[in-house]
Amino acid sequence: MTPITLYRHPKSGHCHRVELMMALLGIPYRTVDLDMANGAHKAPDFLRISPFGLVPAIDDGGFTLADSNAILVYLVGTHAPDAGWIPADPKDAAEVQRWLSIAADDIYAGPCAARLVKVFGTDHDHAAAVSRAHRLLSVMEAHLAGRDWLGADRVTIADVAGYSYVAHAPEGGVDLSPYARVRAWIDRIESLPGFVGMARSPIPQLA
Structure with missing residues (x-):
């Protein structure tokens, strides 16, 4: 191949x-x-x-x-069309699509934007990005109550789309310690066979 x-x-x-x-x-x-x-x-x-x-x-x-x-x-x-990464069930498929939209919106404007400021020196409003990141993480924390994955009862592309910026949120000055379920979700993704990580950047001191 x-x-x-x-x-x-x-x-x-x-x-x-x-x-x-x-x-x-x-x-x-x-x-x-x-x-x-x-x-x-x-x-x-x-x-x-x-x-x-x-x-x-x-x-x-x-x-x-x-x-x-x-x-x-x-x-x-x-x-892998039949492996469940995109669910066949319409409700689960819609939930996956919702999290793809969240990845393109709230994750981008929150943990991604905060990290862009600290890692790349962009001119995003860092305080606003951190605030939006915590709103997002609070929603994720509640959503993960009683479930392991974002979009369905198994790992899907929703989890892959959401992982990178959430896992690296501390590099943007976003503290993950209050979000035990989110941290457990990160651990589950990192335990998947074949997992490969992203290059890490220094974590700034949190005020």
Whole structure:
């Protein structure tokens, strides 16, 4: 099987969720780290793969696709369509989709944005991002009462999409210690066969 090429930044949670999915599925892949500080993601050759100049993007034998959640759907559909990563039950499938939307909204605006400030020095409103992260984590903590996974009674792409930025939230100054169920969920994902982690950054001192 020809490896899939993953274009990424090694400290991007969006990229990591794709790499994690491929690792959990046992899909051969190779990574190409883009020098985004020097505009590699805006180069014409890359824009043909990812028209908005965003990572992650993949090239699977000439089929190219950008957007991390879309890539998760593609990977599961082509390599494990019957393994339950996207549930067949309409209610569970809808719940998974809801968490994909949360990954693109609340997770991005909360723990992701807070981490962008501390790790990459962006100009996001850090206090607002931390506040939104704690609102998100409170919802997750309540949601995980009496259940192990976000979208169904087994691990799904919802968990893969949510993991990276939540697990690395302390790098953005977001304390996970009040959220025992969320931390247990993180541990369950990290115990899955094939799990691969994301490069860690220093954790800032919490005020």
